[in-house]
Amino acid sequence: MARTITEIQNSILEEKEKHEALKVLNSNSKASIWRLFTYVVAYVIFNLELLFDAHTEEINTTIAEQKKGSLKWYRNKALAFQYGFDLLPDLEDFNNENYTEEEIENSKIIKYSAVTEATTQSRLIIKIATETGDKLTPINEAELEAFTYYLEEIKYAGVAVTIVNYLPDLLKLGIKIKRDPLVLDANGNAIAPVNGIIKPIEKTITNYLKALPFNGELVVSKLTDQLKITTGVLDVKITQAESAWLDATSGVYENFKPIDMSVIPESGYFTTEDTEGKNLITITYVV
Structure with a gap:
């Protein structure tokens, strides 16, 4: 050092x-x-x-x-997956001969991955997601079929693997903000926007969620701390923090459950919109 x-x-x-x-x-x-x-x-x-x-x-x-067979090795192998490409014979690498760098890069559809060990049984949990526009999304069925086959080819014998390729966990928040009336109006809009940010509270929440690593832990107190230092905020209280995740069997979201202090998303990532596109964050402004 x-x-x-x-x-x-x-x-x-x-x-x-x-x-x-x-x-x-x-x-x-x-x-x-x-x-x-x-x-x-x-x-x-x-x-x-x-x-x-x-x-x-x-x-x-x-x-x-x-280090082959480690959790990081499996994560890197998931990110290295190339959709539509063959593996080299008896190897774990793809055959990239005769392909351009752009074609190779475009074939790497998995943009996010996290690998953990199941606590109740001997198996690896591999969470994955891709990008659609500026949002994280699951890969489609055809891509999942190819990825599953790829893992079966490269994984170590005897290692059980579960692939988590779900829609994002739903995050519901209720927030009470004591605002500075010199800076924020009754709707939480910046009276004199800085850097074009009209709704600083919403921007802080978005930035906090974006900063979370894939499969990262959402800590309610850390979100509160970020809100407290937002321009125009005098005090803050998170009155509701709940999450819901997709049931893999039914394909339906389970009921919302309270977040005590922190939570790691079952899918690896969150969304603050429900399946109908409705915003799940309610902000109340007081003076």
Whole structure:
């Protein structure tokens, strides 16, 4: 781990004191030429150590992700899936010969994946999603058939796999905002929009959900913290936080259930619109 510039400079000064010929360099002024030289050298060493740290982290990450059979390996293999492409004989890689870079990239339809181990039985849960416009969506039936076959070809013998390719979990929120009437009107609109943001509360919620990693944990208190620092907000209270997920057997969403403190979406991601496109977020503004 990289030392601080001060730590490095102090080690240089300590080494200097060991050499009799350098004892004449005894000024205590930080602006003295010799002290400035030690600072410059310390700064260079500091940046070199940062590079060493970054290199070590990169190597460790590469090793972890290439370890065959690990959760990260399965995740990377899911993201590497190419729809419509054959696997090379006796290999886990696709045959990309005679295809352009654009065609290869377009065939990688799975944009998001997370792999976990089931807690109640010995199997892997592989959650996946693609992108349709600016929204996360499941892949279609034909694509799922090909992806399932692909996993059967590359997975390790004896490993049971469950693919989660669901519509997003529904997220219902009730929020009470104490607004600054100098900044927000009664409908939560910015009186003087900053950067063109007319509804800052809605923008904060959208940004928080977008920042969640795929299969990331939604923490109610963290969302509250983000709302509190939104322009025009004096205080905030989340009065309702519920989620519902798709029942894989019936294909119907289950009833909404309260979110105590946090929740990880069953599908890997959330939507704040119901199946009819109705907004599931209710915001009440008070002064």
